[in-house]
Amino acid sequence: MLLVRANPQAAGLEPVVQVTPEQAGWTYIGFEVYRLRPGDTLDVDGSGREVCAIVLEGVCDVRAGDERFTEIGGRDSVFDPVPPEAVYCPPGHSLRVEARTRAEVAVASAPADRGASGPRCIRRADIPYEHRGAGQTERFIHHILDEHHPAEKLLLVEVVTPAGNWSSFPPHKHDEDVPGRExxxxxxxxYRFDPPHGQALQRVYDKQGLDEVLAPGDRDLVLVPRGYHPVAAIPGFRAYYLNVMAGHQRAWKYQLDPDYAHVAPKDGNIMGRVERAPDRA
Known part of the structure; x- marks a missing residue:
């Protein structure tokens, strides 16, 4: 299973899309998205898992353990030119999300022994903005919970790719531990799209026989258990995606597909220009 279709009728406490490690057939990532109505209250069990609730759209209050964080979020759309806001919660703490407005909330989790010390709010000012690629590979990234933010397993970024552009490019993989390299x-x-009836094309492949081309639509979820995984935003539709990563080590080290060496940076680094100021309105 590499593509999980959204339930377009879901609202309130019914997940729009959801995957557990058991369903995915892997070890770490659990992920779900909710479209909350004003006054809805979502409770998340953090037993044995670190959890991050990302307010993609709308405004929520969040209680994490004994901490209460108010007015989290504020975007009208994931395509607004500002980062989201989020709350991180280490294992052993309950997490409650209360919607002040209509809101879309993603919940990412991974097994953890201790997590980072204590629940915390991740505000816009804490989230770096990155301009990556150029021309037909240009895209824009918010580092919600990267290696510079404390956590035990989770890594979170969101990416907006202009219509007709390629993303997750050149193709790269991170499916084995190779010291210092991967x-x-x-x-x-x-995925989200602007306009919302769009889709992307994503290929997931390796050199051992895996080769799938997927066409995710609005609010669909693609799973990448292994292999290279480039994305194409089709002409006429901007593509947004929220990435969750987790594994044995909390470090994003990857290897590029050698077939694309002629279009890859000479140093193999596909990162772009990272800035502290995220607002590009």
Whole structure:
């Protein structure tokens, strides 16, 4: 199973899309998305798992353990030119999300022994903005919970790819541990489109026989258990995706497909220009 279709009728406490490690057939990532109505209250069990609730759209209050964080979020759309806001919660703490407005909330989790010390709110000012690629590979990234933010397993970024452009490019993989070169990381892609009736094309492949071409639509979820995984945003539709990664080590190290060496950076680094100021309105 590499593509999980959204339930377009889901609202309130019914997940729009959901995957557990058992369903995915892997070890780490659990992921779900909710479209909350004003006044809805979502409770998340953090037993044995670190959890991050990302307010993709709308405004929520969040209680994490004994901490209460108010007015989290504020975007009208995931395509607004500002980052989301989120709350991180280490294992052993309950987490409650209360919607102040209509809201779309993603919940990412991974097994953890201790997590980072204490629940915390991740505000817009904490989230770096990255301009990656150029021309037909240009895209824009918010580092919600990257290696510079404390956590035990989770890594979270969101990406907006202009219509007609390529993303997750050149193709790269992170499905084995190779010291200093690659780390094993499971990954999910949660998609949104502008206009919303769009789709993307995503290929997931390796050199051992895996080769799938997927066409995720709005609010669908793609699972990447292994292999290379480039994305094409079709002409006429901007593509958004929220990436969750988790694995044995909390480090994003990858290897590029050698077939694309002629279009890859000479140093193999596909990262772009990272800035502290995220607002590009």
């Amino acid at each position: 780390t094993y990381l499971e990954e999910t892609y949660y």
